[in-house]
Amino acid sequence: MTKTLIELKDVSFQYDYTQVLKNISFTVQEGDFLALLGPNGSGKSTLLKLILGLLKPMNGKIELFGENCTAFKHRELIGYVSQKSNAFNSGFPATVKEVVRSGLTKKTGLFKRLPKDADEQVREALAAVGMQDFMDRNIGQLSGGQQQRVFIARALIAKPKLMILDEPTVGIDHENVQAFYDMLAKLNAEQNITMILVTHDVDTVSNRISHVACLNQTIHFHGYKNDFDAISQDELEAWYGHAVRKIH
Numbered sequence: 493m494t495k496t497l498i499e500l501k502d503v504s505f506q507y508d509y510t511q512v513l514k515n516i517s518f519t520v521q522e523g524d525f526l527a528l529l530g531p532n533g534s535g536k537s538t539l540l541k542l543i544l545g546l547l548k549p550m551n552g553k554i555e556l557f558g559e560n561c562t563a564f565k566h567r568e569l570i571g572y573v574s575q576k577s578n579a580f581n582s583g584f585p586a587t588v589k590e591v592v593r594s595g596l597t598k599k600t601g602l603f604k605r606l607p608k609d610a611d612e613q614v615r616e617a618l619a620a621v622g623m624q625d626f627m628d629r630n631i632g633q634l635s636g637g638q639q640q641r642v643f644i645a646r647a648l649i650a651k652p653k654l655m656i657l658d659e660p661t662v663g664i665d666h667e668n669v670q671a672f673y674d675m676l677a678k679l680n681a682e683q684n685i686t687m688i689l690v691t692h693d694v695d696t697v698s699n700r701i702s703h704v705a706c707l708n709q710t711i712h713f714h715g716y717k718n719d720f721d722a723i724s725q726d727e728l729e730a731w732y733g734h735a736v737r738k739i740h
Contacts, residue, residue: 497522498688499553500516505538513710514709529704534707568652571644573640575658588628621648623642636663639663640661654685657687701717703715706728
C-alpha cells in the first residue's frame with residue numbers, strides 16, 4: 493500500500509496583512525516525482541517553509557508521514573537542497589568529502605561522534621550522484637552542476653525518504669541541466685526517494701516527472717503529468733497571470 497508522505501488540508505498563510513497562500517490542499521505519495529510550478533511570488537518558498545516546519549500555518553493542517561507537522565520528530569527523513577547560489581559560499585575551504593560527511597550530523601547530532609563507517613557512507617552517497625571520483629577535491633573547484641550533486645549527496649547520506657529541491661538548476665549551464673534531471677530520476681526510480689522539484693519554469697516538466705502541482709497563492713492544478721499536458725495554453729496563462737511556454 494502506497495504511503496502518504498505529505499498531506500496539506502486547507503492550509504492558509506499570510507505575512508502581516510498580505511495573504512500568501514489560501515486553502516492549499518494536496519498530497520504527495522511515496523514514490524512520486526512532483527514538479528511544483530508557479531511564477532515568482534506565487535508562494536512556493538512559503539509552502540516549503542511550512543512543510544519543513546519553519547513556519548506554522550494560520551489555518552489548516554499539515555501532516556508528514558502520517559503525523560502532525562508540529563509533532564513530527566524524524567526530520568532526517570526529509571532531505572532539502574536549496575538554490576546553490578543563495579546557500580553556499582564557493583570559496584569555503586572544504587573538500588567534497590567533508591561537505592558530504594557533515595550531512596551525517598542530521599542523524600547523529602551536531603556534537604556526537606560520527607559512525608566508524610562514515611567514510612564508506614560518504615563514498616556510497618557520492619557514487620549515487622556520480623561524484624565518487626571528486627571526494628578529495630575542494631568544493632570551490634567544482635562547476636555549479638557538480639556542486640549541486642555534492643549537496644544532494646550531503647542530503648542523501650542521512651537516508652531520506654523525501655527530497656525537496658528548490659530550483660536546483662540555478663547556476664547550472666544548459667548543457668548539464670538534462671543530465672542533472674536524469675540523475676534525480678534515477679534516484680527516484682532506483683532508491684524510491686520521493687521527489688519534490690520546485691521551479692518557476694514550466695519547461696522543467698518532462699518525461700522524468702510523474703506529477704505536477706501549479707501554485708499561485710492557491711493550487712490551480714494537482715495531478716498526473718499526462719493530465720497536465722492536456723491543459724490548454726489559455727488556462728495555464730490564466731493561472732500564471734502572464735504568457736508562458738509549455739515545452740515537452
